[in-house]
Amino acid sequence: MTTGQEFNRDTNYITTRITRDGAEGYPVEPGRYRLVVSRACPWANRSIIVRRLLGLEDAISMGVCGPTHDRRSWTFDLDPGGVDPVLGIERIQDAYFARFPDYPRGITVPAIVDVPTGAVVTNDYPQITLDLSTEWARYHREGAPQLYPEHLRDEIDEVALRVFKDVNNGVYRCGFAGSQESYERAYHRLFGAMDWLEERLSKQRFLVGDTITEADVRLFTTLVRFDPVYHGHFKCNRQKLIEFPALWGYARDLFQTPGFGDTIDFDQIKRHYYVVHEDINPTRIVPAGPDLSNWLTPHHREQLGGRPFGDGTPPGPVREGERVAAGHTPLAQA
Structure with a gap:
């Protein structure tokens, strides 16, 4: 930011979607993906809320980064040894680089990671919550609310x-x-x-x-x-x-x-x-x-x-371990 400039958010996210038909290579599949968040971040907080409201805890696991980060990326400093227990990484940037070795943009949360490959799928936070409501509907809990009703x-x-x-x-x-x-x-x-x-x-x-x-x-x-x-x-x-x-x-x-x-x-x-x-x-x-x-x-x-x-x-x-x-x-x- 230089003097006189207005703040402009970089909205060029990884727009790959996880869909029922798997059209972009990532089909909806319970247990395959991990939602990486920080409770500090308002954009990530949305996905935490929607996942909980819809009862998707069993379908999509959640990794939680600590509240602070450096210029490189968010870290899993809340976990024992500073390593995410599912992904086995210290920084969410490792998942970004697993898919895009020269990823040039900001390393952000929320991000959804493909657990088998350890590679990030998407960090497109507005689309993530909409897809949790629509593409993952088959796995919603009984009594889940309609957060994005068609009408x-x-x-x-x-x-x-x-x-x-x-x-x-x-x-x-x-x-x-x-x-x-x-x-x-x-x-x-x-x-x-x-x-x-x-x-x-x-x-x-x-x-x-x-x-x-x-x-x-x-x-x-x-x-x-x-x-x-x-x-x-x-x-x-x-x-x-x-x-x-x-x-x-x-x-x-x-x-x-x-x-x-x-x-x-x-x-x-x-x-x-x-x-x-x-x-x-x-x-x-x-x-x-x-x-x-x-x-x-x-x-x-x-x-x-x-x-x-x-x-x-x-x-x-709230699930044990997510309180x-x-x-x-x-x-x-x-």
Whole structure:
């Protein structure tokens, strides 16, 4: 980033898809693939939530990188010996290089890896969650919700696009702005979208329709990071999330819904942003706050109607080995 420039996200991902017909060489096959994530990353957090909501834990295993990384890649420093127990690698970059020895772009999570070859299949995070909903439908748990129902796809896509451009990516446009002018443009664009969402969610419980959809997953992972990180670290400080009545109630509603809050590790989220972004936070001091107990306060969003899972059911308890560490979320004390 040079002075005066706006932040532009590199969206050239590995677009190979895992499909029912295996048209691109990777057929849907339970046990064959490993989803590699970091709980710190909002883009990876989406896939963690969708995998859990749909009950795909037995079909697709999950490897979890630590919250920090260096210029080379994310590492498996949470695992014994710093090695992923399934892939046998220390860094997710090894899976990228197994398929593309001269891979020139960013080494990102989430990524899905073909376990037999150890090679990355895709890191196209928006398509990953859509394919989990559609291509993997045969392996969804009984009672899994319809996160991308056909009759709502156009509206979901429309809402999700604005959420991505102005909110999900908007906070980064503020945080990594290269000039005062580019920062202020991003700032006003972000809060214009937040005001639009506040108005929309003051009248309906969820973003599209009367159940949780892909659009809600995509917004939630930014909202849950807003006050702990984006408000201060990225200078998104017109208002805190807790100062938006509808958005704050909506965020708590989702947080308290199985599959959402139980994937959130606030300690890892804060460590990632405040430690990795040395250009923004050169001291690498991680804030002690904010108090997180308010995430469990009543939200009263049920008064707007709607059924979170439609005709389906909530997912069961988090699997052993996939639980957020005690003390890293207020849910541990709930």
